Amino acid sequence: MHLIETKHLSYSYRDGVRALDDVSFVAPRNVKIAVIGPNGAGKSTLFRHLNGILLAREGQVLVRGEPVTRRNLREVRKFVGVVFQNPDDQIFAPTVEQDVAFGPTNLGLDEATVMHRVDEALGLLGIEHLRARPPHHLSGGEKKRVAIAGVLAMEPGVLVMDEPTAGLDPRGRDDLIGFVNELSRGFGMTVVLSTHELDLVTEFADYVYVMDRGAVLAQGTPGEVFEQEEMLRRARLDLPVLSKLCRSLREQGADLPVSYTFDEVERNLAVALHLRREP
C-alpha cells in the first residue's frame, strides 16, 4: 500500500480550465519525489488534492489506502503536510512562534509537547531568531521557512512542498535540500516537492514526475527522465546544466558518460581528463 496514491485523477476548475487530466501518481514510503513541469502544468492543483484542499470529483485520491473524503479530512491532514506555493496562504498568527504552534495545538497536544515541537521545527529551519517576529513583516524566504516549520511541527508522515526553494537564496536552498535529505535518511520520511530548478531535481529526487497541461508526460528516475530530450522539449523543459555539459562534450568526442549529479559528473570528468584513474 502506498502512502499516497491518485488514480485517474482529473479536475476542472469552475471556469472550465481542465487542470488535471487522468493523473495517476504514487508516493511510496521513504521516497523523495520531484514533480516538474511548466507554469500551469497542474502541479499545485495535484498537491491541493493530496491533503483534501480539493476533493476528487473524477478519479480517486487514496491516503494510506483510504479514499480521502470529508469524513477523514482531519486524519488526512495530520498525515499529509502540505506547504503551499505562496506562504501568505499559510501564515496568519501574530508571531512566528504562535504560527508554528498553531498546527500542533490544533492536534490537541499539550503545551509542553507543542513547545518542544516548535523549538525543533524552528531549529531545523534555522529560524529561532525570528520566533517573536510578526510573520507578515518577514522577507519572502523567511516566510517560506516559517510555513515549512509550521507544517513540520505537525510531524506529518508525508511532507509535500510546492516550490519550496522559490525565493530562497543559494545558502537557504542548500540548507533546505540538506534538511529534506536528513528527514528522509533520519526519519524515513516521504517527501514530495515541485520545482522549476532542474539541477535541484538531480540532487534531491529518487523519482520524478513530469507534468504538462494537466497530464503526466513521463515518470522515472532522474536518469530515465532526463534522457528523454524530445519529451522535455515538448514540456518546455530544459536539461539540468550538468547533463547538458556532458552531452555537449560527448558530441565533441569526449569519452564521457552522461550523468546527472555533481559527484558523478566530477568523478567521470576527472577520469576523462586523466586526473584520476578508475571511474
Ligand SMILES: Nc1ncnc2c1ncn2[C@@H]1O[C@H](COP(=O)(O)OP(=O)(O)OP(=O)(O)O)[C@@H](O)[C@H]1O
Ligand atoms: N483557483 C483557480 N481557478 C481557476 N483556474 C485555476 C486555479 N488555479 C489554477 N488554475 C488553472 O489550472 C491550471 C493548472 O494550474 P496550477 O496552478 O496547478 O499549475 P502549476 O503547475 O502549479 O503552475 P506553476 O508552475 O505556475 O505554479 C492553469 O491553467 C491555471 O490557470
Ligand SMILES: [Mg+2]
Ligand atoms: Mg504551482
